[in-house]
Amino acid sequence: MPSVTESSSPNALIELDNATVVRGESPVLHALDLRIVLGQHTALLGPNGCGKSTFIKLINRELYPLAREGQAPVRVFGQDRWNVTQLRTRLGVVTSDATRDLQEMYQLRVEDAIVTGFFASFVLPIDQEVTAEMRARAAEALARVDGQALSGRLVAELSTGQMRRVLIARALVHQPQALLLDEPTAGLDVIAQRQFCTLMGELAAQGITLVLVTHHLEEIVPAIDRVVLMQDGRIVADGSRAQTLTAPLLSQVYGGPLDVRCERGIYRACAA
Numbered sequence: 001m002p003s004v005t006e007s008s009s010p011n012a013l014i015e016l017d018n019a020t021v022v023r024g025e026s027p028v029l030h031a032l033d034l035r036i037v038l039g040q041h042t043a044l045l046g047p048n049g050c051g052k053s054t055f056i057k058l059i060n061r062e063l064y065p066l067a068r069e070g071q072a073p074v075r076v077f078g079q080d081r082w083n084v085t086q087l088r089t090r091l092g093v094v095t096s097d098a099t100r101d102l103q104e105m106y107q108l109r110v111e112d113a114i115v116t117g118f119f120a121s122f123v124l125p126i127d128q129e130v131t132a133e134m135r136a137r138a139a140e141a142l143a144r145v146d147g148q149a150l151s152g153r154l155v156a157e158l159s160t161g162q163m164r165r166v167l168i169a170r171a172l173v174h175q176p177q178a179l180l181l182d183e184p185t186a187g188l189d190v191i192a193q194r195q196f197c198t199l200m201g202e203l204a205a206q207g208i209t210l211v212l213v214t215h216h217l218e219e220i221v222p223a224i225d226r227v228v229l230m231q232d233g234r235i236v237a238d239g240s241r242a243q244t245l246t247a248p249l250l251s252q253v254y255g256g257p258l259d260v261r262c263e264r265g266i267y268r269a270c271a272a
Contacts, residue, residue, distance in 0.1 A: 011037045012078055013091070013178055013209060019065045019073040021054050021233075028054045029065070029233045036211060036226075038177055041204055043212040043220045045244075046230035047254050052213045054233070056182055060084065060093060085120045092171025095182040099163055106156040110147075110166055113155050114138040117170035134173070141172040144206070145199060161192030165199070178209035185219055197221050197266075217245060222265035229253050241267065 014036045021029040036042050057063040065073040072080035115138045145165040185193040204223035227244040229237040231253045237244045245267045247260045257272035
């Protein structure tokens, strides 16, 4: 049974307490302190190599932080140990790795791809029953991401943007309280990016807490008003979009002069 450590916040989603990760001989996360509570849509923003991917691997239990006896550097929903399959029922995770895994399932239909979310696999199990309730929840999840038109198609036929909708639907079958999204618009064209950002706003309005990991300012939709800026495995700034998405801070984090503008609630940066 997983051990449970009392969380410092009753609504805590993710808590990092002096979390340090070392790969080889080099630290990639340096004593991170971070609290994200349910209902607090948050973006982790920074350039490649700043530690964003390591953060996701901590939550996925692909990497473990340094810890002394009795310490709990990483907690999710108040627990310092958890079954990853059980965690998916509360926190859906959509990563680029999952996109690649799904793309390899050439003969899998969209509805079946979504149902696989119940089994933590990308194939339907031959020794477990797929119930009518599972099918109904899969159809409901596809509708929540406005993907009904994809019904009946093979995943091999889908564009990258359509695949991302299917992956989010797959995470939503568990009716999770939160979604952890890793670079969700990577590989999408301009129109698909805009559509996906609209979808993120809709999911936030449905009461799903969004934790967005990205290096693209354009992905930080207005619903996400907390931004954690990262650089070289450290948190440089943590505050509202207006406080953090400034030319001086972003120029520091990205290592070069940037101009920043906000149009209709969307921030963009370009080289100064």
